[in-house]
Amino acid sequence: MTRPPLRLNRRTLAAFVLVAVALSTVLWTTGGAIGDASPAVDANVTERYRGIDALTGTQTVEIRTNDTVSSRTVADVALVPETERKRVNFRNAANRQYDRQVSNGSTLWLHDTDADEVTVIELTGPPTESRTAERLQLLVAAAGLTDGDGRPQSIGVSPLPVVPRHAGVAPGADANRSYAVEFVETDAVGGREAYVLEIAPETNRSEAGYHQRLWLDAERFYPLRKQTAWTTDGTRRSVTTTYTNVTFDAAVSADAFQPEIDANTTVERPNTPSTEWFRSRADLEARSSISVPEPTVPPAYELVYATRTTGRIDGVGLRYAAGGRELTMAKFNYTLDIDADERDATVGDRPATIDYGPTTSLSWNCDGYGHTVRGTGVETDRLIEVGRSVGCPA
Numbered sequence: 001m002t003r004p005p006l007r008l009n010r011r012t013l014a015a016f017v018l019v020a021v022a023l024s025t026v027l028w029t030t031g032g033a034i035g036d037a038s039p040a041v042d043a044n045v046t047e048r049y050r051g052i053d054a055l056t057g058t059q060t061v062e063i064r065t066n067d068t069v070s071s072r073t074v075a076d077v078a079l080v081p082e083t084e085r086k087r088v089n090f091r092n093a094a095n096r097q098y099d100r101q102v103s104n105g106s107t108l109w110l111h112d113t114d115a116d117e118v119t120v121i122e123l124t125g126p127p128t129e130s131r132t133a134e135r136l137q138l139l140v141a142a143a144g145l146t147d148g149d150g151r152p153q154s155i156g157v158s159p160l161p162v163v164p165r166h167a168g169v170a171p172g173a174d175a176n177r178s179y180a181v182e183f184v185e186t187d188a189v190g191g192r193e194a195y196v197l198e199i200a201p202e203t204n205r206s207e208a209g210y211h212q213r214l215w216l217d218a219e220r221f222y223p224l225r226k227q228t229a230w231t232t233d234g235t236r237r238s239v240t241t242t243y244t245n246v247t248f249d250a251a252v253s254a255d256a257f258q259p260e261i262d263a264n265t266t267v268e269r270p271n272t273p274s275t276e277w278f279r280s281r282a283d284l285e286a287r288s289s290i291s292v293p294e295p296t297v298p299p300a301y302e303l304v305y306a307t308r309t310t311g312r313i314d315g316v317g318l319r320y321a322a323g324g325r326e327l328t329m330a331k332f333n334y335t336l337d338i339d340a341d342e343r344d345a346t347v348g349d350r351p352a353t354i355d356y357g358p359t360t361s362l363s364w365n366c367d368g369y370g371h372t373v374r375g376t377g378v379e380t381d382r383l384i385e386v387g388r389s390v391g392c393p394a
Contacts, residue, residue, distance in 0.1 A: 039183075039186060039195065039218075040145065041140055041195070042146070043221075044137075045133070045136050045137040045140050045221045046133040046134055046136070048219070048220050048221050049081065049136055049220060050081075050082065050133050051220070052080075052081050052220055052222060052248050052249060053080070053249045054078060054079070054080050054249065054250050054251075054252040055077075055078070055079055055080075055081065055243075055247070055248055055250060056076075056077065056078045056245075056246070056247045056250040056252065057076075057077060057190075057243045057244060057245045057246035057247065058074065058075070058076060058077070058190075058243065058244045058245045059074070059075045059076075059077045059088070059241065059242070059243055060072070060073070060241070060242045060243075060244070061073050061240070061241050061242075062239070062242075063237075063238070063239050063240075064237070064239075064240075065236070066235060066236050067236070073090060074090070074092070075088045075089055075090045075091060076088075076089045076091070077089075077243075078250065078252045080252075080257075082132060082133065083105050083130075084103050084105040084123060085103060085104055085105045086101065086102070086103050086257070087101070087102050087103075087256045087257060088100065088101040088102075097110075097112060098110040098112055098119070099113055099114070100113060102257060102258065102259050102260075103123065103257065104257045104258060105123070105257075106122070107121070107122055107123060108120075108121045108122075108123055109121075111259070111260070115266070116264055116265050116266065117265070117266040117267075117268065118259055118261055118265055118266070118267050118268070119269075119270065120267060120268065120269045121270070136216065136221050136223075139181055139197055139199070139214070140195070140197070140216070140221070142179075142181035143181045143182055143183040143195075143197045144182075144183060145183055145195065179200065179202065180199070180200060181198070181199050182197065182198050183196070183197060184196040184197065184198050186218070187215060189215045189217075189224040189225050189243070189244065190224065190242075190243065190244030190246060192217055192218075192224060193219075194216055194217055194218055194224050195215070195216045195218055196213065196214070196215050196216075197213070197214045197216065198211065198213050198214075199211070199212040199213070199214070200212070209231070210228075210230045211227075211228070211229050212226070212228045212229075213225075213226075213227045217246075219248075220248050222243075222246075224242065224243050224244075224246065225240065225241070225242045225243070226241050226242075227240045228240075232356060271311060271312050273309045273310060273311035273312055273313050273314075273315075274309070274310050274311050275307050275308070275309050276307065276308045276310075277307055278306040278307070278308070279305060280303065280306065281294070281306050281318060283306065284306035284307070284308055284318075287308055288308050288316050289314075290314060290316050290331065290333065290369075292306075292316050292318075292331075293316070293318065293329050293331055293371070293390045294390070295327075295329050295373070295386050295387075295389050295390050296385075296386065296389035297320050297386060298322070298382070300322040300323075301320040301321065301322045301327055302320060302321060302322070303318060303320055304319045304320060304321045306318050306319075307319075309332075313332050313333065313334060314332070314333045315330060315331055315332035315333065316330070316331050317331075318330075324376075324377055325376060325377040325378055326374075326375065326376040326377070326378075327373065327374070327375050327378060327383075327386060328374040328375075329371075329372075329373050329386070330372045330373075330374075331369050331370070331371050332369060333368070333369055334369075334370050335365045335369070336353075336363050336364070336365055336370040336372075338352070338353050338363065338364065338365060345362065345384055345387075347364045347366075347384075347387050347390070347391055347392065348366075348388070348392040349392075350364045350365060350392055352364035352384075352387065354380065354383075354384075356380075359374050359376050360374070360375050360378065360380055360383055361373065361374040361383075362374075362383050362384055362387045364387065364392075366391075366392035367392065371387070373386050373387045
């Protein structure tokens with residue numbers, strides 16, 4: 001029997017597909033500066049960072065919009081850099097559904113300790129290798145800290161991501177641009193000495209443009225603080241993550257990355273979609289019962305991977321990248337709740353809506369399927385062109 005198409009508003013659909021989160025603004029602030037003289041770094045940054053077995057400390061994440069704090073969370077954390085292994089205990093979690101997150105890298109357990117309930121989420125994704133250590137080495141070199149003359153340089157690598165995988169999409173930095181990386185000063189974060197680096201596009205270094213500032217631990221080069229700010233549609237936004245009370249190479253048991261479940265614990269496994277990953281569109285098309293869109297993307301973009309999602313939502317997806325820019329095309333067997341009054345554009349003869357943010361999205365319906373094109377670091381006009389190249393095929 002054919003299942004009738006369901007209608008799902010765009011906000012609900014966001015629970016099933018990765019969308020942009022974290023918005024805000026900040027005035028660059030520093031603690032008491034230890035000194036402004038450019039230090040000489042002769043350490044292998046990659047080795048120092050990768051040599052961290054585990055880290056414990058206090059994590060504070062602050063989100064601002066137009067210099068007003070819109071969100072602030074504080075948590076006690078234990079984590080292993082370069083992996084997804086973590087244990088996060090939120091303080092003052094009265095307004096949170098879950099007060100503890102535990103992950104062993106492949107499974108995430110969300111704890112509601114008061115109710116003794118645990119929600120289990122399988123973490124799936126394409127095989128990827130973290131390049132944070134190499135990026136840090138490049139950033140330190142580009143700031144001139146490994147150069148005897150201390151000369152700032154341009155760099156062909158994106159700023160560090162703002163939020164980790166499975167938590168959202170970072171604000172769009174455009175790696176096709178040349179980023180200038182400058183040493184600002186030596187400062188302290190939580191009592192630890194840190195090198196402060198500022199990263200911004202060479203062609204737009206205004207205060208209203210994209211900026212990222214990193215406080216790198218002077219010994220292990222872990223980012224003790226990371227501030228990223230950008231402006232979208234006249235609104236200044238930022239997200240700041242700070243680690244204090246930090247202990248490197250902490251004695252953390254493997255059990256710390258396992259859930260605490262006993263006979264009285266209620267365990268829920270949501271009916272989350274299952275995702276398969278493919279290297280080519282042709283491989284996806286051969287496996288999918290849903291026709292796969294074939295968008296026209298700018299020449300610089302290459303297909304990173306294709307996906308097939310089955311379960312509560314059946315759909316297909318294509319992800320393209322060109323440096324720090326990303327384009328994602330998704331098609332699902334759910335229609336989106338698009339009112340005529342919400343129409344911002346048209347795709348073919350179908351009304352389409354645009355959601356703005358660090359990741360901008362264009363959405364429309366076609367013959368019982370919802371379609372969304374998302375872009376990170378992509379102009380809205382270009383996004384519409386990509387959507388219209390898909391259109392609403394017969």
